[in-house]
Amino acid sequence: MQDSIEQLSNIVREAGRERRPLCIQGSGSKSFYGRVVQGATLDVTPYRGIVSYEPTELVLTARAGTPLAEIEAALASKRQMLPFEPPHFGAGATLGGCIAAGLSGPRRAYAGAVRDYVLGVRMIDGKGDDLRFGGQVMKNVAGYDVSRLMAGSLGTLGLLLEVSLKILPLPAEELTLRFEMAEREALETMNRWAAQPLSLSATCYHVGVLSVRLSGASAAIKSVRQKLGGEVLQDAERFWHSVREQQHEFFESAKNLWRLSLPSCAATINVPAIKVSSQQLIEWGGALRWLASDALPATIREAAAALGGHATLFRSTEPNDEPFHPLTPPLLVLHQRLKKTFDPHGIFNPGRMYKDL
Template identity: 60%
Template structure:
């Protein structure tokens, strides 16, 4: 396996010396995500497999090229999971890609995001150096928290080689219910419930129904189920997986797909097109033909930001524009990791 790292590091050093761009790629299931793809593809898929898994201490260390389904199967065998529920936009989705994209699934609002489960990374930076940050312990304050900075950095700071992640036990019981509600009612309920000691693990409003997943001890799930009412969704597992992997009918609509991350109590968004509400109200998926500025202003008014997730016109940028002082700070950080500017340039922002 060291030979694969050597090859990756060599390719990066070559690219840095010739100032040619590299496009880091795992399973390629998120090629649609972010800015334009530039440069030669640098594949991480050969560097795969679980390095160390210690179920007793709830920690797994795996190589970046490990397909998510493979990793999750290893965990499931020991009754554990990745609690941030990373989306699989295809069966070849990799761990490295999940971390670099920083995307989390339905459980995120209740269990935490990718970054919250990151204990350490091994990576190759833009100079070709093989580096390790953090480790496998639950708490580490020895220096800057680089492993968490890597989550969501879209491959612009380095090539993730390995990650150590905190795992959690699978809940003893899980139950999905749904209730017919309007968007406004659903937002109000999601927020009301979030303030109560309920074993919520996912919420979603789509097609006139509020879906709720309860996870935890048998008694707690049973009690909450009685409290919340509604009807049982018998294939709940399928529903949440299709939501996570964007296979519900909503996601096949032709309009561009926007992802708005806003404060959870924000009222239903007044934008044309269909919407799905997740994460207790904090995440809104919008299929709309509205223009970018209208959508970004709507997100900003609700204390958040919008990203063009799939389709649409990417020429004005995909992610919420950064104020100049923030952009400079980003460029300085990029400079510290990738002085030649060869790793995934433009995937997050132009000039980064």
């Protein structure tokens, strides 16, 4: 059982000495995401538990192996939440995996991403040292912002031990409205509405229907509803859960699942080779476009780049060597140097993100 920092640190030191790669794992709920790592599995789920939670401070600190579900239940009991609505993708999803994957859910475009809510981390670096960055306070500019850097780094920079997060109160009320419209109109509408104070908290467009979630004080929701019209979606919680957890019917496709992160105003993807072979679900006010597609990776990457964004092969039908959008040469150099800084022996999830990282 690796349930003490000392034990974890010893494992890392030993692996470093022997240049033996470690494959850091929580529940394994996101093991499909990224490249395949060769290495001894380091199970971090025994290192778990909420370290501190003070609702009036709006801060929660928990060990990396803590199940997200446990954290969300503790927050819900105080009418608070993780504002970035992280997808779990499995019953045992852990906090560490959530931070390392850096994935956010439907509220992201309106409330911010995982990295926006990370206040501090405690981690073991590649030398086996127990380090802390950031803290448990809302504002902290002492030193470089290493804790946010951990969000989305896929465990390639260190072994997360504890994470402190800013949390927010649950909205007093939520309501989801539906509108029938074509894709172009939906993209335009989502952007136009986001430029107005309308209490939006999620948007999703799929086969001719735009779903818009409002969150806020009940009086505000009422007045926005009058302004926007539309049809009220019953059981909206289940709908948003299905989008967040990719249990919506769109995600049942047998094709590759691509995640295109684009400027919210980017035009409809208009490449014939993509159009004929793809279905699409749009989130985040137009900034996140999921494609179930058989098109060639290069074609999709090119289309995403042309629109000012990037494409990730999120779930692949067969193992893929390059799930993430390639970095420009100067950024790749910086990535390599940062990797060396945090993990000089190259033992943390080597290759999970990029081949030589």
